[in-house]
Amino acid sequence: MAIMRFSYLGPRGTFTQMALMQISEDESEHVPAIDVPAALRMVRRGETDFAVVPIENSVEGGVNATIDSLSNGTALRIVAEMLVPITFVLAAPAGTRLENVKRVGTHPHGWAQCQNWISENLGDVAHVPATSTAAAAAAMAEGNANFDAALCNPLSAEQYGLTVIAEGVADNPDAVTRFICVGPENIPLPERTISDKTTLQVQLPSDEAGALLAMLEQFATRGVNLSRIESRPVGDSLGRYQFSIDCEGHVEDERIQAVLIGLHRTCPLVRFFGSYPSATQVPITLRPGTADQDFAAARTWVASLLPNS
Numbered sequence: 148m149a150i151m152r153f154s155y156l157g158p159r160g161t162f163t164q165m166a167l168m169q170i171s172e173d174e175s176e177h178v179p180a181i182d183v184p185a186a187l188r189m190v191r192r193g194e195t196d197f198a199v200v201p202i203e204n205s206v207e208g209g210v211n212a213t214i215d216s217l218s219n220g221t222a223l224r225i226v227a228e229m230l231v232p233i234t235f236v237l238a239a240p241a242g243t244r245l246e247n248v249k250r251v252g253t254h255p256h257g258w259a260q261c262q263n264w265i266s267e268n269l270g271d272v273a274h275v276p277a278t279s280t281a282a283a284a285a286a287m288a289e290g291n292a293n294f295d296a297a298l299c300n301p302l303s304a305e306q307y308g309l310t311v312i313a314e315g316v317a318d319n320p321d322a323v324t325r326f327i328c329v330g331p332e333n334i335p336l337p338e339r340t341i342s343d344k345t346t347l348q349v350q351l352p353s354d355e356a357g358a359l360l361a362m363l364e365q366f367a368t369r370g371v372n373l374s375r376i377e378s379r380p381v382g383d384s385l386g387r388y389q390f391s392i393d394c395e396g397h398v399e400d401e402r403i404q405a406v407l408i409g410l411h412r413t414c415p416l417v418r419f420f421g422s423y424p425s426a427t428q429v430p431i432t433l434r435p436g437t438a439d440q441d442f443a444a445a446r447t448w449v450a451s452l453l454p455n456s
């Protein structure tokens with residue numbers, strides 16, 4: 148089989164690479180990118196086959212960089228999702244004392260997920276933003292960091308030869324980040340499983356009272372549960388928002404097709420970003436009347452009412 152190339156939010160040792168390891172353990176296939184748009188750009192240009200990027204974390208919610216660069220560029224397809232439990236350490240050159248840490252380098256999401264721990268344990272310290280947690284660790288190891296410790300995962304502390312000066316750094320020990328694997332638009336659709344997700348981008352008709360409610364009703368009437376919904380600015384004028392949505396089900400499910408038909412009829416823009424197996428594979432409980440056979444039976448009945456049936 149041809150070698151698969153995966154771009155990811157790098158450098159080596161990011162949480163994103165930990166997610167990538169779940170689907171490809173061979174590091175020779177991993178191509179680090181400076182940020183999420185760059186990782187996706189490599190797929191759009193055909194330089195890599197897939198990109199792995201964070202989309203949602205249990206503390207901060209949606210990752211805007213990912214949602215926006217999916218929404219505002221040429222079409223891509225999500226083919227898989229991965230969950231990574233997030234555990235941080237503070238890593239620094241040997242001999243660094245915790246009480247001397249005044250500036251912490253990390254990715255903004257890392258900072259957001261540890262703010263309370265940091266202020267309780269270190270008092271007033273400044274955040275120095277880095278392009279990723281591992282980029283902070285790498286800068287620290289190279290000796291050109293303008294901070295005293297990197298907030299990163301244990302793997303990158305080890306990879307970059309830093310000393311762990313605090314472990315279990317987290318506001319919420321159960322924090323999880325969800326990552327997606329994204330391929331080009333023409334990639335085959337992943338097969339249906341007992342539990343799938345579908346990701347969409349939807350714009351609403353402008354200046355219409357109740358447009359958001361009407362859009363949500365397309366899902367509600369077919370018993371389709373949403374697992375994430377984010378409003379993001381369209382970007383052309385103030386007050387214009389679009390929605391990034393994950394819902395439970397696969398585009399091969401009749402109820403999802405009915406939602407898509409409803410959205411397409413009533414919304415000025417609907418983009419499909421793929422259907423893929425949910426990471427947990429917890430079976431979806433269907434509301435009565437929303438299974439494939441219910442739709443098929445209803446269609447047969449309607450057809451029987453027509454004159455030439």
Ligand SMILES: O=C(O)C(=O)Cc1ccccc1
Pocket residue numbers: 156160161162163164201204233254256257278279280281324
């Ligand atoms: O910076 C990283 O290591 C990433 O992969 C992004 C990130 C940062 C913090 C929490 C989850 C993901």
